[in-house]
Amino acid sequence: MRQYTLAQRKSLADFFNMIAVAWFTAGIISPFFIISKTIIELLLYPIAGIILTWLSLLISLYLLKDIKS
16 A cells, blocks of 8 residues: 555545445435335445445544554
């Protein structure tokens, strides 16, 4: 992995945290406000939201793993 400065790594981690929030909102919260046409959609959106939220948070934590607060 390319060596980023501390500030760059924190900025990238913040970016991936925001992406995680967006995926959580799109996949978990939004199905409560839309009408799903099929049961597959009703199950697919939350599962995809959880997986993509988890991946985004995993990337964020990977970027911050060596940073001491």
